Amino acid sequence: LNIAVLVSGRGSNLQSIIDNIENGYIPNAAIKVVISDKGDAYALERAEAHGIVPVFVDPSAFGDKKGYEDKILEVLGKYDTNLVLLAGYMRILGSRIIGKYRNSIMNIHPALLPSFMGLHAQKQTLDYGVKVAGCTVHFVDEGMDTGPIVLQRCVPVLEGDDEDSLAERILEQEHKIYPEAVKLFVENRLVVDGRRVSVI
Ligand code: GRF
Numbered sequence: 001l002n003i004a005v006l007v008s009g010r011g012s013n014l015q016s017i018i019d020n021i022e023n024g025y026i027p028n029a030a031i032k033v034v035i036s037d038k039g040d041a042y043a044l045e046r047a048e049a050h051g052i053v054p055v056f057v058d059p060s061a062f063g064d065k066k067g068y069e070d071k072i073l074e075v076l077g078k079y080d081t082n083l084v085l086l087a088g089y090m091r092i093l094g095s096r097i098i099g100k101y102r103n104s105i106m107n108i109h110p111a112l113l114p115s116f117m118g119l120h121a122q123k124q125t126l127d128y129g130v131k132v133a134g135c136t137v138h139f140v141d142e143g144m145d146t147g148p149i150v151l152q153r154c155v156p157v158l159e160g161d162d163e164d165s166l167a168e169r170i171l172e173q174e175h176k177i178y179p180e181a182v183k184l185f186v187e188n189r190l191v192v193d194g195r196r197v198s199v200i
Pocket of ligand 1: 171
């Protein structure tokens with residue numbers, strides 16, 4: 001199974017997927033390409049270090065979103081992509097990509113959806129004052145962080161937490177549930193029925 005990962009930055013979730021393919025936890029899968037909308041994303045260096053093709057697609061090189069997304073589609077097609085992973089990719093995917101890869105695009109979000117969608121989820125979590133935080137792997141639909149939920153994990157919000165300490169506690173769980181979700185996908189064990197995803 002061929003995986004493409006879309007990134008914009010640090011790429012620690014990309015690294016957790018790479019590590020779990022290399023150590024055999026995720027079987028029968030390979031990351032064929034890592035695509036970034038930022039030329040200086042550290043995630044591109046991580047890809048290269050593991051023999052994965054890094055591709056920078058510069059949004060400003062295209063007149064409109066359609067041209068940019070055509071290029072992404074071209075790269076996904078070139079590597080016979082079966083599964084697209086968003087890992088800190090900071091753009092909303094257009095409907096053509098989502099339509100073509102329906103229920104084959106996953107994202108990781110640092111909150112327990114449907115709470116705290118969008119940017120700065122950890123800050124939203126702290127500001128709201130909830131006592132339980134967490135992360136969510138979900139399939140990507142046309143909305144922002146609205147698609148069917150695959151896996152979630154919670155962590156406590158502790159007295160004295162700031163954005164960094166909470167983000168770090170959540171990230172540790174992100175690095176566990178994203179590989180778990182990818183493994184389930186690769187093993188064909190996820191069944192999507194409307195909003196509900198079952199593990200078989
Ligand atoms: C993670 O917190 C992820 O949940 C969010 O963006 C961050 C990406 O971090 N979507 P990294 O680039 O994977 O290190």
